[in-house]
Amino acid sequence: MKGILSVVALRLRRGDAVAHAFTFVFGATVVGVTGLLAWELWRNSALARQQFGWGFLVSQTWDPVAGQFGAAAFVYGTLMTSALALIIAVPLGVGVAIFLAELAPPRLSAVAGMLLELLAAIPSVIYGLIGIAVLVPAMRQWVQPILKTATGGFPLFSGPAYGIGLLTAGIVLAIMIVPFIVSVGREVLLSVPREQREAALALGSTHWESTWKVVLPYARPGLYGAIFLALGRALGETMAVTMVIGNRPEIAASLFAPAYSMAAVIANEFSEATEELYLHSLIEVGLVLFFLTMIINVVARGLIAATAAPGTAR
């Protein structure tokens, strides 16, 4: 009897080992797919990396006919649009997060939070569609002329008002990343201990003072994490930017000027790239994007882990 039982127990344990091994294969698959992705990008950009070296990131020449490729204009467009998006979205997103975490009654906070999650679910191509139809004409007729007169020929806001361009792309991106800042930012603010607020209020500070001088500093690393996470999204965002940025590979001083981003050039030119060097150059642009988002995401997760409970950051 005892023998039978131990055999059964052994078999059960063996079953556990099998299940462990079986699921391990899939865990390893996730690592494998990610590693393979990096390797494929590396391998398939070899020609461009050998030909242009680090100059690829500095050169502005993008001439498929002459076989000369430099990605500086795309890097500039990506960084500029993302920076503009952050300038607009950070105050807005942190403001919403404060309202939802500190001020709104729980019911209202839940409903508004859900609506913002729906906002995050809208596909990027639809933002692009609305951008073309609504934002571009509005920028051309109102925003850009008004900014131009108001700033009196300041170089950032000069040049013809096309409607499309860096600023327009930045605004669309800002709208798209606000939900990310809010959802992570709210979690981070809610994880600030209640005693912190109560202590500030007990010392006679107003609601805003306790938020601004106590809660926000306490949550600062996590908020930076939320912002970095949003930045990661902005850097890689493709469709909406492609549709409103103007797709011209130039670095101009004005924010009204048409520009180009890394993701947009891949989207537009990839299926036309018949020359091998051309294809490898586009894939190298993808490789740069890969490294950029990798660094940003690592920093973001580190910062969020420093404040929020594990599992809230996604």
Next chain:
Amino acid sequence: MTLLFRNQRRKIVNVVMLGMTAFSTLLSVSVLFFVLVYLIVKGGSSLNVAFFTELPKPVGESGGGMANALVGSAKMLGIAAITGLPVGLLAGLYLSEFAGRTMAGAVRYAADLLNGMPSIVVGIFVYTLVVLPMKQFSTLAGGLALGIMMIPIMTRSTEEFLRAVPVSLREASLALGASLTLTIVRVVVPAATRGIVTAAMLGLARVAGETAPLLFTSLGNAFWSPGVLHPTASLPVMIYNYAVSPYDDWHRQAWAAGLVLLTLVLLANLGARSLLGGRRHA
């Protein structure tokens, strides 16, 4: 006297700043309603039966529909579900139930990295991996690209929902003599089913609207695409191509397609969330 003024100023700052946070919320939420109303108005007037039943007409002829794109999108989502869901699910199971520290760290890191990857980069990956060797844009390649995007979403949410199952449940099952595997299959996973189904729906809804990874994997097609080894039209790519085209009738159809896509995505989202009931999902 000055103290009085100072306190008054503090109160005013308090009201103004808190008012501004409320205003930012209103502004952000109103974007959602603006997008919805605008699409319903522009898309609703362009939507007709032909949209769902007919093929796209050649340039210059008005009318036609996007029946092939609807089917193409559905096929690719099917492939994404078949490939991405099981891998993500079992990897998540591995993370929460079996993985040691080092391996768990590696899998989590890889999943987070993949999750943060721009979708266009995933498109390049599938292009070099599937399209180049097969020398053919295809439904299969597009579906795989979407499937790869689903993997990290499923992995991390499955892990999260499995971890949320109380330890006491596991202990009760183990104390009754069940093996670890039996406990997982009969106790832990059933307790987390709702969460996992929700995650799957949210994941599918997210990749359903993805355009960038399809541009050079499934490409596009003006006609029906038989099987899974030919280029195929898809709803998001059609919206993009029609939106940037110079033709009014194509713009009209882009709005109709946008409305259909948005309706499907939002319904899936609302459905998934209501399934989860009162529990909040970050």
